[in-house]
Amino acid sequence: MTAGVPTLLLLLAGAGTPRGLPHEREAVVGLAAGSGRPTSPAAPAPRYQPEDTVESVVSPGERFRIHFTRQGPHAVPAADADGSGVPDFVERVASTYERVATFYAGLGFRLPPDDTNPTGDDGGDGRFDVYLVDFARIGDGAFRQETCLDGVTRCTGFMLQENDFAGYGYPSDAEAVDTLASHEFFHAVQAAYRPGLGSIASEGTAVWATERFEPALDDLEGFTRGYMLTPDSTLALDPAGPGVAFSYGAGLFFQFLGERYGDGVLLALLEESVRQPEARWPVLLDTCLRRDFASSFDAAFALFATWNLGTGPRATTGFGYARGEGYAPVTTTSVGLPHAQERVRVAAAASRLFEVPGGASFVGASFEPEPGTDPAALHLVLAAVTDTAVLRVVTADGPDALRAQVAAGGATRVVVAVVDGRMEGLGRYGRLCIAATGQAASCAPLEAQDAGTVDAGRPVDPIDDPRTPADDGGCQAAGGPLAGALVALLLGGCLRARRRSRAR
Incomplete structure (x- = not known):
């Protein structure tokens, strides 16, 4: 040996x-x-x-x-x-x-x-x-x-x-x-x-494994803040130095994978690591998702970023994680309305989140990549929220223009997330604009309706790609995995998930 x-x-x-x-x-x-x-x-x-x-x-x-x-x-x-x-x-x-x-x-x-x-x-x-x-x-x-x-x-x-x-x-x-x-x-x-998958995959899947073995243990819950404090940090590269807590916090991503696709996706990831002994873990995961789950790394990461809006006090029945009330809330940057920012940077396998006041009929947002930037695997997510629930979510996906609006009535805040679902690459820049109905801004809502709203009470999971037949077990086409699907959830504060009684 x-x-x-x-x-x-x-x-x-x-x-x-x-x-x-x-x-x-x-x-x-x-x-x-x-x-x-x-x-x-x-x-x-x-x-x-x-x-x-x-x-x-x-x-x-x-x-x-x-x-x-x-x-x-x-x-x-x-x-x-x-x-x-x-x-x-x-x-x-x-x-x-x-x-x-x-x-x-x-x-x-x-x-x-x-x-x-x-x-x-x-x-x-x-x-x-x-x-x-x-x-x-x-x-x-x-x-x-x-x-x-x-x-x-x-x-x-x-x-x-x-x-x-x-x-x-x-x-x-x-x-x-x-x-x-x-x-x-x-x-x-x-x-x-195969050893050597890197700290994010190694520690992240081990944190997932503990939660899977005994959900009553607090490890995953405690570690989630290591990721949720800096969702703008990339999952595609291992952190260095004190950033090691981020690798443990990445257990939340693998928890998402297990809940969304089942235990088989984690098993497939390790099995694929033997077949591709030199490949990085995001590539291995993308291979498995495309081959076995009619998805991709891009599609999974975009949905992961969406699920993260409903954690902590905003955990909502039917939205995202089964036990999201025990997870740390995701960090956002609060800005006023209207808001325009010329150069917003988003890293590969990362998201930038902004939070604006709600209450208007609609809040719209746009993200325009800098000229010459490949728009593939970019997503814009708008969520109307209260302090205790996610009300509605709308998503727009590249490579088309990233422009969306969400009904903000009854919402105390609207979260706007720019998500990059690539497995690698340098950060990309673009112009972000957020505005409410009646405000003079290029991204202000153009119509007094939310064409993307689905039936009240429909869970955000799964988000289907309308370009992919539902019975197609093959791989999803690269680019725009959510394919402009406008997904919304109308639940109300009374449907907020019941908080676990177990002591922290």
Whole structure:
């Protein structure tokens, strides 16, 4: 077997694990295969002390071997209520990893291959190894990759997990172990296909996986602010430095994919990564969406940006996310009416959002790309909203002129989003104009009607492309995936989604 590049994942929070902060950050550790396990003096911290007696037990389903010590800083809690001779905390870890692995296998995902290594430390056998060690409150879990069966794909490694969670921000050991096992073990699932997808795909899908495993956990909810604070940042490139929180926040995009297209789109993404080992994840996703879901990256991202208008206090029954009330609200820029801005920049796989007063009969907007700019994959979204609901949404799509209007009666605000659905490329500039009925502006509404309004109560999902037959299972044509479909939702504040009673 060829040695891969081990990866150490550490938390960015200095003390404890506040909800909504990343569990870990990635750093390349140059260790030879088999020398990085925490039982070795050559391993990077956290590792066991030379005087520690390290024991191990096999999980109930025999997929995992859990390693622990009862002494020193890495000691696990000693409680053994069932008198089995194995600490209760260790038994909880063992059973949780089994539940996580069974769940992911049930969704169709590959599990890590056997790690038997006759020339190095494999933890004693071919089972996946979990080492309980003290992260000293600067981390709480890590997956370290060791070897790949063909040097590129089908990789495996081992897990490090906090030994007691003392002083961390989790409400219980059960929630802590569920969160860490589901998130970190999904990194091992990713490696079983192809590592190296980048932090947005790696961390984003792991955040999705935790939510899919147990929706009652708060990880996704906490991480959403990492994306929603800066929706104008591109999903097409991994952030650097402190921007790592954005990668975790990108879990919201993968949550959208799962809700809109089903679990199969996440599975297809990883499977496609083996077929195209050099391709970037947006390209892999676009391939899967076109081949299997009659969609595209562009269409998916434009709809994702639309769903993001209905989160937090504006979560609305029938609009977007099933549990959007628990997600952070998207950041907008408030401007007055009329508003004209000569050079608005929007990055690939990003959106720029402006918010203006509502109350007028109609609010219209236009976005005119600078001369010579390719208008493909540009979208203009107008949403009439209140503080507690999304009332109506209208969308205009490139490559035609981006010009739309939305009925603003009963709305306290109107959100205008310029969305770029490309998978790569430099930012594009254009002139934005927003005006209400009766205002002298080039983008003011021209007619006293909203021709795009659909039947009251119709969900915004799905948005169909009228150029694509409904029974066509083939790929969507490139360019203008929403094809000028004017989608509106008339719901009213009384239909606002019920907020979950679970404590945050």
